[in-house]
Ligand SMILES: Nc1ncnc2c1ncn2[C@@H]1O[C@H](COP(=O)(O)OP(=O)(O)OP(=O)(O)O)[C@@H](O)[C@H]1O
């Protein structure tokens with residue numbers, strides 16, 4: 424008998440296409456429980472689309488998604504609800520409710536989760552806002568925030584109901600290096616202290632190296648690498664090498680001339 | 686075409702399921718009542734008043750030729766109760782609120798806010814559509830009654846104060862020919878029109894795509910869909926209601 428709990432997510436042979444254009448072409452990988460998995464890949468590789476399959480926001484054309492061992496393929500929206508309440512999502516553009524203030528946005532999943540005490544809600548809102556460095560900003564409206572602030576409010580909203588898994592779509596994109604480091608640090612801390620399972624889509628290799636335990640690399644809807652962080656650097660997949668080379672170049676430009684834009 | 690009605694059917698199904706299975710969001714509903722009901726009063730009363738007035742004027746001009754000027758009151762009141770009150774109030778609400786609903790929900794759709802709702806385990810139909818539906822079902826009969834009332838008042842003002850029909854005569858004719866069945870028929874219609882406005886507009890909003898342009902299209906289509914639905918359904922309802930609440934029915 425297998426005593427080991429199943430991985431948090433098991434993705435098998437996922438296909439997805441929009442308007443006849445294939446976006447995911449047989450994606451398979453696992454997200455180990457209580458660990459941070461980074462999904463890397465170039466722009467348009469299908470990372471955001473993939474993330475939407477993990478909590479059933481999109482249904483695949485074929486393939487299976489298992490969440491904690493349960494196949495959610497045939498689940499209705501109603502059946503998905505209890506699974507989704509356990510999985511926090513940080514959307515790439517934040518997706519804040521623009522008719523609500525920052526405080527109401529962060530309180531929303533708490534209220535929906537059945538919390539009634541105004542005091543408990545207010546305390547939790549302040550707590551998660553201060554985690555992302557936005558303490559005391561409850562009254563602001565999303566339109567009055569900078570891009571990086573919106574992203575952090577969205578992160579606070581995802582954290583508020585204490586989910587046991589969080590899906591981050593580019594948590595550090597658009598943040599300055601200091602904030603970016605502190606958010607990466609936060610993700611690591613959540614994993615090490617609360618054992619939250621994290622899936623982090625990112626372009627940012629440094630934050631991947633710091634926070635991730637497991638790496639999935641995608642190109643044009645196909646997984647080109649899945650494994651540990653240390654072996655990622657040794658991978659001889661050509662797409663991975665190209666990605667690593669480009670990143671090294673960004674850190675130390677090869678010559679003084681301008682890098683050609685492709 | 687088939688998929689359009691299929692989607693509408695699915696939305697109606699989702700609405701029914703949500704009504705039967707989930708808690709009622711009182712705060713959202715009250716907010717929508719303020720937005721839809723209270724906010725539409727001025728528009729609807731002005732519409733009612735001027736429609737009643739022109740109808741009274743034209744009826745009077747022609748009927749007085751035939752010596753039937755006393756019929757002006759009943760003609761106006763029955764037309765207002767059974768047709769013009771509910772239809773025009775609904776068209777105004779469709780223009781005002783149908784467009785706002787589809788624009789608001791459509792914007793939420795294209796900026797992923799609908800997906801955020803779903804990702805947090807909240808049903809967008811239950812959260813967005815049901816409160817609007819509840820609010821419109823409560824508001825429409827009241828708005829329609831106001832439109833009818835204003836129409837009749839303005840027609841009375843015109844025929845009595847301006848054209849000089851004796852007031853008691855006007856009132857007596859009006860009351861003896863307007864039955865409660867006429868008023869009920871109008872209010873029943875208004876509730877149905879409210880339902881059509883919310884379903885048509887929320888459907889367009891929820892299926893919006895392609896950014897700002899898509900939201901604009903959704904808004905236009907929501908108003909056109911609602912207005913057409915109101916006019917077409919009104920015709921059939923008139924025939925049906927004439928059977929259930931005939932105009933010659935004696936007062937209850
Ligand atoms: N709703 C949609 N309709 C049509 N095509 C879509 C849709 N969503 C995504 N796509 C297409 O799927 C492909 C992958 O998109 P996706 O957003 O997953 O990329 P990504 O890997 O997240 O890129 P980035 O790093 O730039 O965010 C793109 O070619 C995009 O055009």
Ligand SMILES: [Mg+2]
Pocket residue numbers: 470471472515592
């Ligand atoms: Mg993306």
